[in-house]
Amino acid sequence: MPKPPFPCLEAGVGWHNQLIQYLVTGITTGAIYALVALGFTIIYNATEIINFAQGEFVMLGGMIAVTMLAGLGLPLWLAVILAIAATMLIGLAFERLAIRPVRKASVMNLIIITIGGSILLKGAAMLIWGKDDHPLSAFTPAPPLHVFSAVVTTQSLWVMAGTVLAVILLHVFYERTITGKALRACAFNPKAARLCGISVERMILFSFGLSATLGAFAGVLIAPITFTSYDVGTMLGLKGFCAAILGGLGSNPGAILGGLVIGVAESLSSGYVSSGYKDAVAFLILLLMLYFRPAGILGKRAEKV
Amino acid sequence: MLKIKNISTFYGKIQALRNVSIHIQAGEVVSLIGANGAGKTTLLNTISGLLTPASGEISFDDQSLKGLAPDQIVKLGISQVPEGRQIFFHHTVLENLELGAYLRMQRKNRDEIDQDLARIYRLFPVLAERKKQLAGTLSGGEQQMLAIGRALMAKPKLLLLDEPSMGLAPKLVREIFETIFRLRKEGTTILLVEQNAGAALAISDRAYVLETGRLVLSGDARELMNDPEVRRAYLGKDYGEVWD
Numbered sequence: 388m389p390k391p392p393f394p395c396l397e398a399g400v401g402w403h404n405q406l407i408q409y410l411v412t413g414i415t416t417g418a419i420y421a422l423v424a425l426g427f428t429i430i431y432n433a434t435e436i437i438n439f440a441q442g443e444f445v446m447l448g449g450m451i452a453v454t455m456l457a458g459l460g461l462p463l464w465l466a467v468i469l470a471i472a473a474t475m476l477i478g479l480a481f482e483r484l485a486i487r488p489v490r491k492a493s494v495m496n497l498i499i500i501t502i503g504g505s506i507l508l509k510g511a512a513m514l515i516w517g518k519d520d521h522p523l524s525a526f527t528p529a530p531p532l533h534v535f536s537a538v539v540t541t542q543s544l545w546v547m548a549g550t551v552l553a554v555i556l557l558h559v560f561y562e563r564t565i566t567g568k569a570l571r572a573c574a575f576n577p578k579a580a581r582l583c584g585i586s587v588e589r590m591i592l593f594s595f596g597l598s599a600t601l602g603a604f605a606g607v608l609i610a611p612i613t614f615t616s617y618d619v620g621t622m623l624g625l626k627g628f629c630a631a632i633l634g635g636l637g638s639n640p641g642a643i644l645g646g647l648v649i650g651v652a653e654s655l656s657s658g659y660v661s662s663g664y665k666d667a668v669a670f671l672i673l674l675l676m677l678y679f680r681p682a683g684i685l686g687k688r689a690e691k692v
Numbered sequence: 693m694l695k696i697k698n699i700s701t702f703y704g705k706i707q708a709l710r711n712v713s714i715h716i717q718a719g720e721v722v723s724l725i726g727a728n729g730a731g732k733t734t735l736l737n738t739i740s741g742l743l744t745p746a747s748g749e750i751s752f753d754d755q756s757l758k759g760l761a762p763d764q765i766v767k768l769g770i771s772q773v774p775e776g777r778q779i780f781f782h783h784t785v786l787e788n789l790e791l792g793a794y795l796r797m798q799r800k801n802r803d804e805i806d807q808d809l810a811r812i813y814r815l816f817p818v819l820a821e822r823k824k825q826l827a828g829t830l831s832g833g834e835q836q837m838l839a840i841g842r843a844l845m846a847k848p849k850l851l852l853l854d855e856p857s858m859g860l861a862p863k864l865v866r867e868i869f870e871t872i873f874r875l876r877k878e879g880t881t882i883l884l885v886e887q888n889a890g891a892a893l894a895i896s897d898r899a900y901v902l903e904t905g906r907l908v909l910s911g912d913a914r915e916l917m918n919d920p921e922v923r924r925a926y927l928g929k930d931y932g933e934v935w936d
Contacts, residue, residue, distance in 0.1 A: 429811065565790065565791075568783060568791060571782065572780045575781065575782060576778055579789075581742060581761075582766065582771070582772045582774055583791045584763045677831040
């Protein structure tokens with residue numbers, strides 16, 4: 388029997404019964420989008436580059452964790468830490484080898500280089516791991532919880548808690564440590580930062596490392612829920628990019644908000660309309676946003692000169 | 693202390709400095725005067741390493757600055773207070789000062805940094821009152837004090853000041869010049885760029901005059917103050933007054 392186009396209209400299922408379930412699912416994916424979007428924001432603030440290889444960092448985090456766990460038989464916690472560390476090193480190498488040598492190039496050229504980097508990383512991942520989907524075991528193998536009418540897997544809770552933790556750590560880093568303050572200073576006024584003795588080059592390197600770390604963290608959090616494969620980075624990267632623009636490019640709170648909005652909107656639309664349109668929702672929201680408020684939800688409006 | 697030999701600097705194809713040579717000795721206050729676009733800021737930015745000279749040499753304490761990045765030049769002991777203050781609006785006053793001491797912000801230097809902060813607060817008591825405030829909320833004069841304080845937190849041997857009186861009310865201009873005078877008495881070596889040539893010459897030992905990227909005059913500040921051409925062009929006296 389063909390599936391009815393609107394699942395919510397099925398007999399016996401009220402739209403409100405499913406709402407909580409959709410929200411939980413939406414917030415889980417939204418949290419991942421938020422982490423990816425924060426990665427975009429960190430590099431954008433330091434360099435004005437939109438790093439289209441951000442999604443590949445997410446993919447690498449998940450894939451390396453799978454290899455460490457299944458291939459090398461390491462315990463899960465160690466596999467996760469090593470995967471994040473390895474991806475951070477890849478992020479640092481990416482800046483050193485692909486961005487720094489052409490640092491004098493225009494921002495647009497550098498953005499195109501990141502697209503090239505993304506294709507390279509994805510291609511390498513395909514050669515190493517093949518085209519199959521790989522599962523990563525859930526962090527805690529407990530049965531799902533029932534919250535009101537919704538089913539919440541423990542991995543969902545890990546995703547939410549992990550995202551909250553990352554956001555808090557990032558905030559403390561930016562507000563309390565001298566390196567974080569220097570990074571903000573570089574974003575605000577690189578020339579003045581240089582005159583304070585801050586090496587802007589080192590800060591750019593640092594932000595690529597930080598951004599890759601955050602991406603890999605998102606990758607290992609989501610891998611047990613969605614599986615992972617060499618090409619998951621493309622869609623996650625694009626969704627994270629939409630989230631960053633939606634929230635206001637350059638704003639950390641904006642990136643988090645944008646991620647959650649897109650995650651929830653996707654989940655609601657696939658629940659109440661059709662899951663076939665799921666991926667279109669993020670882009671539709673982005674188009675509407677760019678039309679009505681190009682600066683994003685929390686972004687500053689472009690100053691008139 | 694600082695020796696600049698025959699430097700030329702370009703912005704793209706436009707030559708902003710032509711064979712400029714200047715020197716500064718330890719303990720001196722030297723001012724650089726000249727009209728808008730004469731190349732004063734370009735010279736400071738070349739010293740700070742923000743611009744790379746096409747030719748010529750700069751040495752500081754007998755060490756060549758060639759190829760050094762701006763942060764390495766700060767580390768050697770040259771700090772700049774840039775034109776337009778350029779403080780970090782979204783950081784607090786205290787954070788701005790700490791960023792000035794960025795190169796030595798380690799836990800083991802905490803006592804030393806606290807002493808330096810106390811010195812800045814003695815110099816500019818208003819900054820102590822406002823240390824928790826965001827720098828963007830300060831008035832123009834306070835921002836200028838913060839910019840000077842931030843540069844001093846790097847403990848420079850040579851302080852480059854770019855138009856510290858620009859855009860300030862006369863009372864504040866006086867306060868800023870009094871501060872420079874006090875720094876001079878404490879033995880800070882200063883290269884001062886100013887549009888306000890009269891005030892600059894009054895507190896300087898020597899001065900250089902730049903015109904369209906070229907050095908046209910140099911000498912003792914008091915002599916330059918009495919030079920008819922300087923009086924006409926930079927001190928706002930007309931021919932009648934000068935020659936009468």
